[in-house]
Amino acid sequence: MEDALIYIALAAIFGLFMAWGIGANDVANAMATSIGSRAITVKQALLIAAIFEFSGAVLAGGEVTKTIRKGIIDASSLTDTPELLMFGMLAALLAAGVWLLIASMRGWPVSTTHSIVGAIIGFAMVGIGMDSVQWGKVAAIVASWVASPLIAGILSFLLFNSVQWLILSRPDPLVRAKRFVPFYIFLAVFMIALVTMLKGLKHVYIGSDLSIFETYMMAIGCGIVVAVIGKFFIQRIQPNRKAEKKFHYFTVERVFAVLMVVTACGMAFAHGSNDVANAIGPVAAVISIAREDVVTQSAPVSIWVLLLGGMGIVIGLATFGRHVIATVGKKITHLTPSRGFAAELAAATTIVIASGTGIPVSTTHTLVGAVLGVGMARGISAIDLNVVRRIFMSWLITIPAGAILSIVFYFVLKTIFS
Template sequence: MKDRIINFGLKDVARLSGAIVFLVIIYVFVRGQISGGAGDPTFLILAAVIGGYMAMNIGANDVANNVGPAVGSKALTMTGAILIAVVMEASGALIAGGDVVSTIKKGIIDPAYFGDDVQSFIWAMTAALLAAAIWLNVATAIGAPVSTTHSIVGGVLGAGIAAGGWGIANWDTVQQIVASWVISPVMGGVIAATFLYIIKRTVLDQRDLLTAARKTVPFLVAIMGWAFTTYLILKGVKKLVKVDFLTALGLGFVMAVAVFFIVRILVKNAAVKMQQSHASVDRLFLIPLIVSAALLSFAHGANDVANAIGPLAAINEAVFSGAIASEASIPLWVMLVGALGIAVGLALYGPKLIKTVGSEITELDMSRAFCVALAAAITVIIASQLGLPVSSTHIAVGGIFGVGFLREVLNSSYNEAVAKIKRRLADAEDPHVDEAFVERFDAAPMTEKRNMLRELKRKAVAEQLTWSERRDFKKAYKAKLVERSMLYKIVAAWIITVPLTGLFAAGLYFMLRGIMVV
């Protein structure tokens, strides 16, 4: 036990040392980059270090949603997932992160309220960035996956109100963000559960699993190809090439057709060596899961790097131009801070949240993880076209809860239920329940099991079971497959993210202003 405590402590010290070294490198690098420039670089250097800290926390917390399901289902090892995510997140940020970034995330405050007070704007953005980063750090420490977008939104909102008053906020946008706390997880959960239900009914509940898989799996993977191609075009490369929705959808369909024929051949060849088992069918989703984890990470790097570098780019613009801009160009060094920060944070602290998302909410196999990944892409596409504000974190976690709750509905304790009714019918010397019945039940596919149980239950009711026995039957028939404590913790963290970071950012703004004015 003592050795384990010592090892745990050494690992923590090593991670912390790595994080500190990265921030020191940012400090030295940025100081060298901006030396001799116009304006006072003090706050820009400070903001760069805070931006790197924010980026590390994005990597530690947010990236888990992209690779967690693949790790939880054992499609990827933890090391493999981190390597893929590090490469793809950094590539997405550097290749498709764009040349211009919105400095006021989601347009939640009006920068005109700052007037010509550039210094107050710089203090506000610094406070917002630091508040969001600290909250993400805390959330990661307690194992709660939260929205990095909502974190920075809360920070900007709180610091903005502290600097410019209540009128600075765009309250319609704030209301939409609050609505997304419900919209995102519900959409993700419903879509993921729907695809899992389709897989169970069309493949896993069938007697001939291999024949069912050969018919259904190519269509499912083709849908994923369609969704991810469209998603990647709209969210991953939109800053490189301007493509409208219909064009992206059309290109996605072309990819889906190609994927369908390729996968159909692959599944047909694989079926020759496969066994009639759920485990064999489950492995058909292995490659799609790995590809989806890589693509989700690329798109995430392209989009969410702005949560770390948006305020930093705004401060950089304000320092060197002396003006407040709603959009700012991104110097290469700013993008490097964001891209490398995400990669470093993921490598050092990512495993904790990856484990939480992948295995501590509900048990995931590859087919369930496939449904979660597919739901993430489809939900973002639908929401973006409807103008609905959604969070990728909420979507992914909602998808995991969705498949977990569906399992609770569909998966029941068949053996325990049969045992209870069998004992009752056996007492009455019922000729329908014997060893042959039990053997037939064990060998039957899920749909036949359900019919057999219904018939036994009908007979048991006809035998006038007591209320206690009926209650026991119901309790045996249901199984809790979602960790309730995780549900409550995550929902609570989601609800407090915006107000908490807002209050914290406001306090930091007043503290910075007090220090600098004095």
């Protein structure tokens, strides 16, 4: 295809722009609970986010990328005019990126997932035709936007109840915290490692020859290693009698803070695995069309595209995201590590499973659902339901906004290039 290089370059630039937007704004939401509860510092959060967002994107981002790339649009009607799909994907990227930028500037709680899905549906409906949208798949995705906060909420409710029952309600909470927290660490690492190895790694061509049994053994091994390291740090925690006099659970919360470092990593990994696909799914689509001149349905996602997404996020984090994260650090939230971990572990597990099944979900919504779950278990002193409502309602505006923007960009691009 003529101009193939131009299209690829454009896709890479737009994709990078959107990944940058995700890193600049969205990552702060994923890290907010950890920083807000003072389990980690802003600097540590940046380091964790950079490493785990990147690895999440590369190791476990493949399946969602595939969905964004070819799960929403049925490209079979486009075998004669593949460039239309290309313009559409470029338009969708640009639309979602611009919409995210506007929303971030104004402080609106919008989701990257809703933006890109809305944008893709938008150009497909108007530019190609109503039939080109795989409505069944779209319905499943929309259903997952309701289900993912719900599932995360139920998980966090159960997790926090178990913490209350095993540790907090006992007369010797410190002893019990030191005993049980390594198990929670194991659980967090095991879940994420397992889903990643089962579903994500085949896109980077490693580990795909492992049997199911070997995969489980590997996941258990990872969990045990991290749990042992965690136990080492937990054993070194000495009771602070002075602080305990004022607040009896001071040292107990410090034990949970170790756990929260692990769940913060998990949250960054989950976010990377699901949200990076929003930026690089369309890039992958454009590249495969430009290269092969046919609307191919089977070419795998190249690793360098995943790397591109990971890099974009880290650049966004370094340029803009650290300011957002710093503002989170200043705000004192009343989410102690014993609650924050439950919310994060529930959200991260839900998101990673969604990533594994290739469903693009909203990280923010899932996390808010998990926080509400802890709240239902009487874990949080005050949750502002007005803000919660605003966050959940925002996607009703985001989808048409993304769609309209992408329709506009689609026709602009089409006019320019043909």
